[in-house]
Amino acid sequence: MAKEHSNPEAVDENEELRRVFPFFKTWNGLYTFVIGELVVLIILFYLFSEAFA
Amino acid sequence: MNTIDWLVMGGTIFLIVFYGIWKSRGTRDIKGYLLADNSIKWWTIGLSIMATQASAITFLSTPGLGFRTGMKFVQFYFGLPIAMVLIAMIAIPIYRKLNVYTAYEYLESRFDLKTRTLGAILFLLGRSLAAGITIVAPAIILETILGWDVNVLCVIIGGLVMVYTVSGGTKAVSQTQQQQMAIILLGMFVAAVVMVNLLPDSISFWDALALAGASGKLEVITLPETTEFLQAIQAKEAAGESVFWLRVQAFFEDRYNIFSGLIAGTFLALSYFGTDQSQVQRYLGGRSITEIRIGLLFNGIFKVPMQFLILLVGVLLFVFYQFNTPPMFFNERERSLILESEYGMAYQELENTYIYQDSLKKEAWMAWDEAREQLQTAKGPEEVTQAQMVLDQKETIALTLQHSMDSTRDAGIALMKERDQDANTKDHDRIFLTFVLNHLPIGLVGLLMAVIFSAAMSSTAAELNALASTSVIDIYKRIYNSKGSDRHYLRVSRQMTMMWGILAIIFAIIAGQAEDLIEYVNILGSLFYGTILGLFVVAFFFKKIQGTAVFWGAVMAEIMVVLIYFIPIILSTPEKTYKGVGYLWLNLIGCIAVVLFASIIQRIRENQED
Numbered sequence: 001m002a003k004e005h006s007n008p009e010a011v012d013e014n015e016e017l018r019r020v021f022p023f024f025k026t027w028n029g030l031y032t033f034v035i036g037e038l039v040v041l042i043i044l045f046y047l048f049s050e051a052f053a
Numbered sequence: 054m055n056t057i058d059w060l061v062m063g064g065t066i067f068l069i070v071f072y073g074i075w076k077s078r079g080t081r082d083i084k085g086y087l088l089a090d091n092s093i094k095w096w097t098i099g100l101s102i103m104a105t106q107a108s109a110i111t112f113l114s115t116p117g118l119g120f121r122t123g124m125k126f127v128q129f130y131f132g133l134p135i136a137m138v139l140i141a142m143i144a145i146p147i148y149r150k151l152n153v154y155t156a157y158e159y160l161e162s163r164f165d166l167k168t169r170t171l172g173a174i175l176f177l178l179g180r181s182l183a184a185g186i187t188i189v190a191p192a193i194i195l196e197t198i199l200g201w202d203v204n205v206l207c208v209i210i211g212g213l214v215m216v217y218t219v220s221g222g223t224k225a226v227s228q229t230q231q232q233q234m235a236i237i238l239l240g241m242f243v244a245a246v247v248m249v250n251l252l253p254d255s256i257s258f259w260d261a262l263a264l265a266g267a268s269g270k271l272e273v274i275t276l277p278e279t280t281e282f283l284q285a286i287q288a289k290e291a292a293g294e295s296v297f298w299l300r301v302q303a304f305f306e307d308r309y310n311i312f313s314g315l316i317a318g319t320f321l322a323l324s325y326f327g328t329d330q331s332q333v334q335r336y337l338g339g340r341s342i343t344e345i346r347i348g349l350l351f352n353g354i355f356k357v358p359m360q361f362l363i364l365l366v367g368v369l370l371f372v373f374y375q376f377n378t379p380p381m382f383f384n385e386r387e388r389s390l391i392l393e394s395e396y397g398m399a400y401q402e403l404e405n406t407y408i409y410q411d412s413l414k415k416e417a418w419m420a421w422d423e424a425r426e427q428l429q430t431a432k433g434p435e436e437v438t439q440a441q442m443v444l445d446q447k448e449t450i451a452l453t454l455q456h457s458m459d460s461t462r463d464a465g466i467a468l469m470k471e472r473d474q475d476a477n478t479k480d481h482d483r484i485f486l487t488f489v490l491n492h493l494p495i496g497l498v499g500l501l502m503a504v505i506f507s508a509a510m511s512s513t514a515a516e517l518n519a520l521a522s523t524s525v526i527d528i529y530k531r532i533y534n535s536k537g538s539d540r541h542y543l544r545v546s547r548q549m550t551m552m553w554g555i556l557a558i559i560f561a562i563i564a565g566q567a568e569d570l571i572e573y574v575n576i577l578g579s580l581f582y583g584t585i586l587g588l589f590v591v592a593f594f595f596k597k598i599q600g601t602a603v604f605w606g607a608v609m610a611e612i613m614v615v616l617i618y619f620i621p622i623i624l625s626t627p628e629k630t631y632k633g634v635g636y637l638w639l640n641l642i643g644c645i646a647v648v649l650f651a652s653i654i655q656r657i658r659e660n661q662e663d
Contacts, residue, residue, distance in 0.1 A: 016341065016342075017346075017347075019343075021347070031138045031142065033354075034138050035138060037134065038131065038135070038357065041358070041361075042131065042274065042311070045124075045273035045361070046274045048273055049271060049272050049274055051266070052265065052267075052271040053266060053271075053272070
């Protein structure tokens with residue numbers, strides 16, 4: 001976060017992102033969301049497999 | 054097909070083609086033709102990326118894979134979201150900063166002309182062959198349904214795509230892919246709903262899942278341990294021998310498991326989405342870096358759930374056929390051939406046995422369902438234990454009968470092989486379509502046929518568009534004629550699109566009948582993708598490595614990948630089969646080989662210069 005604030009280009013990019021998706025403050029937030037979703041899906045798939053095994 | 058189905062199918066296809074031509078009218082220069090004037094919005098990019106990857110083979114084969122092998126194929130896509138994030142972070146800013154038309158242009162700015170040309174040629178080789186398979190795969194299957202000649206179908210699919218791709222370029226491709234994706238998702242959803250509704254009244258959606266789970270179809274997350282390997286490992290352990298190499302072998306040979314999906318799948322997706330022009334072109338025309346990144350991440354968010362649902366359709370189909378007699382073999386053409394041969398009587402007997410076993414199995418599953426209900430209403434520990442015992446017993450009976458049916462089917466397949474060693478004995482491409490034709494109501498059959506045509510057209514259009522831009526920008530304009538006018542390059546681009554379209558149709562006709570079509574496309578891609586990705590990995594992350602080193606490193610890596618894949622096939626005999634490395638790993642091997650070879654060559658060159 002601090003690093004992004006020190007980089008004006010990153011700040012501009014984040015502002016552009018917020019214009020399209022206000023609920024994501026930074027690109028790193030959106031990247032974390034995508035990877036987080038994958039982790040959650042894998043856990044859910046595992047539980048799904050176990051539930052119907 | 055009914056007249057209404059023909060109207061639905063024909064109308065949908067006509068509207069999509071017309072929409073593509075209409076939306077892209079007025080394209081007057083090469084930037085408009087190849088980059089859509091950088092006007093594409095994020096949702097179009099996201100849907101276009103999805104539609105390009107999801108060919109007709111995806112929608113024909115994936116439910117069939119779910120039917121036969123269950124859900125584990127979804128692991129193949131686990132690397133995709135990781136790759137989307139990496140491409141959005143690293144590649145997109147570079148591509149946009151350099152204002153490139155193709156991914157391979159970047160290779161020249163980083164290395165030299167020969168490396169750019171090598172990347173472009175590897176892409177043209179792999180993608181042009183794949184374009185043929187993208188057309189022929191649905192054509193083969195539609196041939197049996199529509200009763201048309203497969204070559205005629207190849208010409209129709211290829212011709213329809215050429216109509217709007219030649220005239221409208223990238224914009225026409227992206228705009229039509231939006232509509233095609235909408236039709237595809239609607240069609241699959243409707244098919245799934247009808248499927249669940251056609252189950253017996255006493256079988257709910259949850260009962261269907263329980264039945265699929267009991268049959269081992271709902272294992273989504275798997276480790277690289279197939280039954281075959283587990284048995285071999287146990288035997289070695291019992292004998293007190295080391296099982297290390299056997300485990301290594303299992304790790305690399307098992308195609309779909311969580312490790313191959315996450316590691317090798319990431320490399321495949323990085324290569325496909327980051328360096329394959331048929332994908333890169335879908336987002337280079339984006340309005341801004343922000344729109345492109347969001348489009349890519351949209352794909353990263355929705356792709357895995359979408360594939361999960363398509364596989365689930367296949368699993369529900371499996372459940373549906375537990376209560377409705379399935380054909381013993383879904384490929385009607387192969388079935389007719391064996392019935393007409395000297396093996397006809399023996400095959401017919403096997404079919405009769407199969408139908409009899411199926412009737413017993415249906416009863417067994419109905420009894421299993423009743424036992425489940427009794428277990429749910431059981432009170433007190435004794436009643437629960439008793440009901441559980443009955444349930445287990447019924448389940449064992451049904452599964453035993455299923456195994457018997459599988460054995461009967463295997464015997465039928467063995468007969469087919471005996472009749473003709475080259476008989477196409479894999480039928481999972483036809484399972485979903487057989488259901489569509491035999492069980493969907495009038496109108497919906499036409500819609501599902503439109504889904505197949507849409508999927509075939511969307512992937513083919515993207516491929517032709519990318520083949521044209523690479524051959525014009527990276528080969529023709531860069532090497533042969535760099536002084537032409539904008540209108541000249543626009544005309545050449547249209548001519549190239551047409552030429553690649555005709556070549557794709559010719560490849561499709563030559564490709565003829567191939568087994569396991571979805572894997573065939575992926576294997577073909579994996580032979581080239583690793584090396585192409587290696588070129589880009591060196592470009593992005595190994596700043597000291599120069600053009601000559603990476604060029605020869607890539608040539609050596611490509612030879613190595615081809616040898617790794619083909620040597621086991623060449624050495625295999627009818628008595629002994631060598632399995633070789635699972636094709637997904639070829640992407641990783643190719644990429645690492647380029648980095649290693651290029652590093653070594655660079656070091657040697659530096660030492661020589663010193």
